[in-house]
Amino acid sequence: MMLSRLRVVWTVFYMYLKQIAIDGFIIFTVIIQPLLVALLAIYLLRDSDGFQAIYVIVGSALTGIWSGTLFFNSFNIQSERWSGNLENIIGSPTDLQTVVLGKALANTTISLGSVLFSYPIAALLFRFRLTIAHPFLFIVSLLLTILALMSLGLVIAPIFSLNPGNIMWINAFEFPMYILGGFLFPVLMLPAWTTPISYILSPYWAARALHDTSSGITFLSDVLISWGLIIFLSLTYLFISNWLFRVLLRRAREKATLGLQ
Amino acid sequence: MRKLIASIRIFISGAWLSYIALFNWTHPASYIASKIMYPFTGMLFFLYLGISATGKDTAQFYIVGNALQIAALSGIYGVTMTIGRERNMGTLIYLIGSPANRFVIFMGRAFFNVLDGMLGVVMGFIVGTLLGLDLSYTNLLGLALTILISSFSTCGLGLMLGSISLTALNIMFVNNTFFFLLLVFSGANLQLDKMPVWVQSISKFLPLTRSIQSARLLINGATLTEVSSLLASELIIGLAYALAGFTFFRWFEFQARKRGTLEAF
Numbered sequence: 001m002m003l004s005r006l007r008v009v010w011t012v013f014y015m016y017l018k019q020i021a022i023d024g025f026i027i028f029t030v031i032i033q034p035l036l037v038a039l040l041a042i043y044l045l046r047d048s049d050g051f052q053a054i055y056v057i058v059g060s061a062l063t064g065i066w067s068g069t070l071f072f073n074s075f076n077i078q079s080e081r082w083s084g085n086l087e088n089i090i091g092s093p094t095d096l097q098t099v100v101l102g103k104a105l106a107n108t109t110i111s112l113g114s115v116l117f118s119y120p121i122a123a124l125l126f127r128f129r130l131t132i133a134h135p136f137l138f139i140v141s142l143l144l145t146i147l148a149l150m151s152l153g154l155v156i157a158p159i160f161s162l163n164p165g166n167i168m169w170i171n172a173f174e175f176p177m178y179i180l181g182g183f184l185f186p187v188l189m190l191p192a193w194t195t196p197i198s199y200i201l202s203p204y205w206a207a208r209a210l211h212d213t214s215s216g217i218t219f220l221s222d223v224l225i226s227w228g229l230i231i232f233l234s235l236t237y238l239f240i241s242n243w244l245f246r247v248l249l250r251r252a253r254e255k256a257t258l259g260l261q
Numbered sequence: 262m263r264k265l266i267a268s269i270r271i272f273i274s275g276a277w278l279s280y281i282a283l284f285n286w287t288h289p290a291s292y293i294a295s296k297i298m299y300p301f302t303g304m305l306f307f308l309y310l311g312i313s314a315t316g317k318d319t320a321q322f323y324i325v326g327n328a329l330q331i332a333a334l335s336g337i338y339g340v341t342m343t344i345g346r347e348r349n350m351g352t353l354i355y356l357i358g359s360p361a362n363r364f365v366i367f368m369g370r371a372f373f374n375v376l377d378g379m380l381g382v383v384m385g386f387i388v389g390t391l392l393g394l395d396l397s398y399t400n401l402l403g404l405a406l407t408i409l410i411s412s413f414s415t416c417g418l419g420l421m422l423g424s425i426s427l428t429a430l431n432i433m434f435v436n437n438t439f440f441f442l443l444l445v446f447s448g449a450n451l452q453l454d455k456m457p458v459w460v461q462s463i464s465k466f467l468p469l470t471r472s473i474q475s476a477r478l479l480i481n482g483a484t485l486t487e488v489s490s491l492l493a494s495e496l497i498i499g500l501a502y503a504l505a506g507f508t509f510f511r512w513f514e515f516q517a518r519k520r521g522t523l524e525a526f
Binding site (some may be wrong): 170 | 313
């Protein structure tokens with residue numbers, strides 16, 4: 001049972017990754033936008049106290065990772081609906097969540113390309129020497145970032161498919177995460193009432209873990225706390241996602257909106 | 262006279278219909294999300310990023326730059342999609358087949374987006390005042406003129422990009438790239454005089470650069486006369502882009518007729 005599910009996840013992941021890798025919108029979101037954000041952030045921050053190029057690179061890459069997660073996952077279910085595949089998926093023995101999991105994994109994987117493409121701009125254009133302070137801890141943080149964003153993607157996908165009108169709100173969520181996630185500036189700059197919101201967002205803890213392990217940490221316990229909270233929040237998101245998928249399918253069957261465009 | 266009235270009618274009805282079609286306005290959510298939430302949260306992001314680098318005292322610099330940048334949302338996305346989607350939706354063939362004046366049709370696609378862009382910038386300044394923008398020394402007439410010209414010049418760029426998008430498969434790729442290029446190179450978030458020569462050179466050929474400069478000067482107490490040369494240059498840049506767009510549109514039409522590729526993708 002588990003093996004067959006994993007096979008479906010792998011097949012969807014592989015097929016979907018090939019499909020989206022050449023999409024112009026994805027090229028923009030994963031490559032061009034983080035590059036331009038990095039360029040802007042470097043010019044802005046390079047004369048500020050305590051400037052670290054790696055902080056800007058990781059932060060800019062996070063903007064691309066989040067935009068990718070948001071936009072690609074929002075359309076995970078809708079795109080199947082638009083192409084007339086949703087009924088077939090629902091009718092198949094594999095549950096919809098397993099199929100969407102493969103797509104979310106592909107989306108997060110391709111979004112991580114932002115890290116690869118933001119790096120050269122600082123290295124080549126600005127001639128910064130980029131070093132990751134704790135490479136092993138950084139790689140673990142990166143893997144946990146995949147978990148954090150994939151599980152968040154599994155919440156985003158059904159939310160934007162519950163009602164056809166929800167898809168219109170996508171744009172409104174892009175910059176708030178850049179701000180609340182503390183990607184390029186500390187959330188301490190924001191009004192105090194926003195801090196609890198940051199704390200319940202896994203990208204915030206992912207950003208903290210990535211920044212701490214790339215720029216240099218003060219205490220290992222800080223990173224361990226971030227990792228722990230990423231895992232806890234990801235499990236919570238998966239639980240919420242499970243419930244949302246059940247609501248989505250029940251509602252679609254009750255209202256006969258499965259193939260509704 | 263009858264020809265003139267017909268042209269005006271085509272201009273207004275074409276402009277209005279293409280504008281309302283742009284947002285599929287069965288629900289205001291689309292407008293609120295893309296024209297209010299997106300630019301204002303973007304403004305907040307760049308404001309915080311800016312003041313994290315240069316301090317709270319410089320907040321006004323980023324507020325003004327990003328308020329003007331809102332014009333590019335209507336100018337670039339609105340106008341480009343208005344033109345580019347004619348092809349995607351299959352209506353281009355009817356447009357090209359009609360006897361209507363091409364210049365009137367083409368320019369009409371930008372008209373409501375100029376007004377919408379102005380509205381967006383005004384809302385940006387209102388939000389800006391809530392964030393601490395001080396307009397007490399501002400020549401408001403000059404600022405209004407700056408907003409009008411900035412909206413016009415970004416729509417000029419949009420007309421050119423819209424024409425190019427008739428030959429491109431992915432309109433959003435073109436739109437997104439130019440919107441973010443403006444964020445970096447127009448001076449909305451960077452002090453251009455402190456930037457490398459190559460950045461300054463690019464900025465000279467972009468719309469918004471001079472409008473943003475003009476708005477910052479006006480807010481600091483400059484008179485309309487002092488910024489008139491900046492505004493005149495911005496107007497010329499907008500016109501140049503619009504005319505380049507129209508020329509490309511006519512070339513596209515000629516080539517598409519000749520090769521039978523009007524609806525080819």
